Each structure stands twice: as structure tokens, then as C-alpha cells.
Amino acid sequence: PNGSEYIIRLGNKNVDSEADRISYSFDVPSNVESYAIVFNYAIVFQEIDPPHLPWQQPKFTVVLIDEDTNTQDECASFEYTSQSGIPGFSRAENGAFFKPWASVMVNLTKYIGHRVRLEFTTNDCSENGHFGYAYIDLNENCAIPVNGNVTCPENNSVTLRALPDFATYRWYNPDTKVTYGTLDSLYLFPTPPIGTRIAVELVPYLFAGGCTDTLYTVIKNMGDIKIRSPLINCLSIDLTSPSIVGGNKSGITYSYWKDPRAHVPLANPKNVRTSGTYYIMGRLLPSGCFSIMPVVVNITAPAPIAVNPPDPVNYPGTIDLTKTFAPRPGVQYT
Known part of the structure; x- marks a missing residue:
């Protein structure tokens, strides 16, 4: 979904009380002002009838760990457990229910100079009867995902674009707190002076994982x-x-x-x-x-x-x- 050439399927349709995990450790550069990683995921759960206890259900878990301090980032970590009526899921014809592709942005600016680990885990039903698996696609571009901030002298306007699939957006001046717009994109005419700083607050859907975050971008010359x-x-x-x-x-x-x-x-x-x-x-x-x-x-x-x-x-x-x-x-x- 992000234009990369590869995705990974974690888990499968087998019902053998299996668990699968993939982890990705990397160093957040120390020579940058900001850093973020974006990944897309989709989930498939087999319907359980009658339902089991929560800890017995199939699940999909995402965890971010700061390896330098061995601490978990709660905002970047979330879990889905198989149950009927999960917000954001749809039912398939074969009785399984699934979550279509969704985007998650993890702002790693506070981890500049640290080594972090991103873990993805799928679990089948512990009672050996139902499956759960997920698809994952990591974005190769680790810049803060606000596009459109680079312009050239002949342009008299700019359109800023943030990552899609958030519940609400608020573009504003970080100095005066004046709001510019509330969509996932912001049209500015005339082009602000080079060096102008603009903030956007992103509020995720309750069922999407993550926390409210604020990104900053600067108008630059190409x-x-x-x-x-x-x-x-x-x-x-x-x-x-x-x-x-x-x-x-x-x-x-x-x-x-x-x-x-x-x-x-x-x-x-x-x-x-x-x-x-x-x-x-x-x-x-x-x-x-x-x-x-x-x-x-x-x-x-x-x-x-x-x-x-x-x-x-x-x-x-x-x-x-x-x-x-x-x-x-x-x-x-x-």
C-alpha cells in the first residue's frame, strides 16, 4: 500500500496454537532533527463461536522497545484481540473478519541516537481451533511524513499533506497557535516565506493504535x-x-x-x-x-x-x- 516492492505475511491459516514474530532493530540517526517510521498493516482473524476468554483469543501485537534503556513505548505499542464487533473490522464471506490496510506513524524524534526495536507478533487461539495472521509493509522513507513543504521561486502557493487515515487534523502556527486548517492537507496562498514553521496535530482513531502526536515542518527551497x-x-x-x-x-x-x-x-x-x-x-x-x-x-x-x-x-x-x-x-x- 505504500508503494514498496515487498510485504510480509506474519502467521497463516493453520490452527495449531502457533505464534509468529518478526522484529526490526535499527539505530535512529543522531545527526537529524526529526525521525519517524511509517508502517501499514492488515489483520485477518477467524471468528470464534462460542467466544473464548480474552487471553485465549487470536491476537496481533505491535511493540516498540528502546534497546538502550530496555523500556517499551506505550504510544507506539498496541494489540488487537479477536472478538466480534471490533471497530474498524469487516466480515468476509468465509466467516473470518478482517481489518483493511491502515497506516501507523511512529515519531522517533525522542529516540535520536538510540537503538530501537519494532516487534510484530501474531497468535493463534490457544485452544488449538482458530487462526490469526497479519500483513505488514514498512515504509522505507524515515523522514517526518509531511509532504509539500519544499517549493521553488516560481510557485506562489504550497499544499502541505500529512499522513492519511487519522481521525482529526489541526494545522496551526506553533508560535501564535492560530489554526490554519483541519483536513489532511493544507493549501497556503501566497507561499509563506522560506523558513516558516508549521505544525500539524494528528489524532488517531481509537481502534487504530498510537497516540495523539504533533509534527512540525518548515517551508524550504528545493x-x-x-x-x-x-x-x-x-x-x-x-x-x-x-x-x-x-x-x-x-x-x-x-x-x-x-x-x-x-x-x-x-x-x-x-x-x-x-x-x-x-x-x-x-x-x-x-x-x-x-x-x-x-x-x-x-x-x-x-x-x-x-x-x-x-x-x-x-x-x-x-x-x-x-x-x-x-x-x-x-x-x-x-
């Missing part, structure tokens, strides 16, 4: 996108790799070109096999601001290997394969 030239390769280069375009502002989409004016498109940027200078355009939507920067690709021919076949040996004799050719300086052999 400037040039950052491009890192790839390492030399003997086969091909993937210009869409995050190692090349990573580290830019959020909300930028990229296109790939053969010329500096972006008139001749590069047909297959994931598999560039010819050395040369190519160009990457970063376009900021919906403002339309863009920047075009060059990237240099170096494809070198594989180092030739002249092999001298070794003399035959009889078991248990051995052959040293490193002695069958003359290694070239600067080349690594495996």
Missing part, C-alpha cells in the same frame, strides 16, 4: 538534488538505486535521461550497460519544481583470466586452483 555516482561495474548499473538518489527531500519522483535538457529518455535506467554521462531529474509533486543533475557511469570489461589446466592427481591428492592462473594487480578473485 535547490539541487543530491546524486552520488555509482561504483565502477563490469556488467551494468542500476541508476534507480537508493544509493544514488538517497538523502534527498521526501516527495521527489525521479526520471532518467540521456541529455541534460531531459529530451531523450533513458529506456532502462535499472540496467545501464554503456559508460557515459546520464542525467537524473528530480521533480517535486504537486509543486512541479525540478532539478536535473548529471551522473557518471563507468562500465569496464571483466578482467581476462588465462587458466593453465593443472596436471591430473589421484585421490586423496589436491589441486591448488590459485596456482592455475596469473593474478592481475588490483583484481579480486573468488
Whole structure:
């Protein structure tokens, strides 16, 4: 649901009193002003009739732990237990009931410089009769999820967008507390001066997990996108790799070109096999601001290997394969 290429299904339809867990530990960078992680999840529970005790039911649990202090973050942790009438769930034709994809934002700004762990757990019914499983999709972009704050001189308005699927929103001036809007997006005309700080308060639905949070964004000028030239390769280069375009502002989409004016498109940027200078355009939507920067690709021919076949040996004799050719300086052999 967030545009990534992979999701994970945690658990299955087996009814063997199973429990499944996946955890993700990572360091919150110490050189950033703010940091957040967004994940999407969906849940499937088998209906239990007659109902069991709460601790016997299938469940889905999310826990955030600060590994530096071994403490649990209550706002980022929540649990769903299988029961009829759960808010946010729908009934399927086969009698199971499910929660469609929902978004959760975990503001990790207070954990800057810490190592944290995000745990997802599914449990079947402990009475060995009913299943529960979930789907999880982590967002790769860990910037604070407020888009639209980057503009360019020719634009006279901006539209800020927050993460969807919250119960209420309030955009306001953090200094004067004046409210600007109460939708998930905010249109501002004329464009506020560069450096203007704007806050948005997000209140989650009671059934969605998480706590009320306030995010802050600053109106910025787009400037040039950052491009890192790839390492030399003997086969091909993937210009869409995050190692090349990573580290830019959020909300930028990229296109790939053969010329500096972006008139001749590069047909297959994931598999560039010819050395040369190519160009990457970063376009900021919906403002339309863009920047075009060059990237240099170096494809070198594989180092030739002249092999001298070794003399035959009889078991248990051995052959040293490193002695069958003359290694070239600067080349690594495996």
C-alpha cells in the first residue's frame, strides 16, 4: 500500500496454537532533527463461536522497545484481540473478519541516537481451533511524513499533506497557535516565506493504535538534488538505486535521461550497460519544481583470466586452483 516492492505475511491459516514474530532493530540517526517510521498493516482473524476468554483469543501485537534503556513505548505499542464487533473490522464471506490496510506513524524524534526495536507478533487461539495472521509493509522513507513543504521561486502557493487515515487534523502556527486548517492537507496562498514553521496535530482513531502526536515542518527551497555516482561495474548499473538518489527531500519522483535538457529518455535506467554521462531529474509533486543533475557511469570489461589446466592427481591428492592462473594487480578473485 505504500508503494514498496515487498510485504510480509506474519502467521497463516493453520490452527495449531502457533505464534509468529518478526522484529526490526535499527539505530535512529543522531545527526537529524526529526525521525519517524511509517508502517501499514492488515489483520485477518477467524471468528470464534462460542467466544473464548480474552487471553485465549487470536491476537496481533505491535511493540516498540528502546534497546538502550530496555523500556517499551506505550504510544507506539498496541494489540488487537479477536472478538466480534471490533471497530474498524469487516466480515468476509468465509466467516473470518478482517481489518483493511491502515497506516501507523511512529515519531522517533525522542529516540535520536538510540537503538530501537519494532516487534510484530501474531497468535493463534490457544485452544488449538482458530487462526490469526497479519500483513505488514514498512515504509522505507524515515523522514517526518509531511509532504509539500519544499517549493521553488516560481510557485506562489504550497499544499502541505500529512499522513492519511487519522481521525482529526489541526494545522496551526506553533508560535501564535492560530489554526490554519483541519483536513489532511493544507493549501497556503501566497507561499509563506522560506523558513516558516508549521505544525500539524494528528489524532488517531481509537481502534487504530498510537497516540495523539504533533509534527512540525518548515517551508524550504528545493535547490539541487543530491546524486552520488555509482561504483565502477563490469556488467551494468542500476541508476534507480537508493544509493544514488538517497538523502534527498521526501516527495521527489525521479526520471532518467540521456541529455541534460531531459529530451531523450533513458529506456532502462535499472540496467545501464554503456559508460557515459546520464542525467537524473528530480521533480517535486504537486509543486512541479525540478532539478536535473548529471551522473557518471563507468562500465569496464571483466578482467581476462588465462587458466593453465593443472596436471591430473589421484585421490586423496589436491589441486591448488590459485596456482592455475596469473593474478592481475588490483583484481579480486573468488
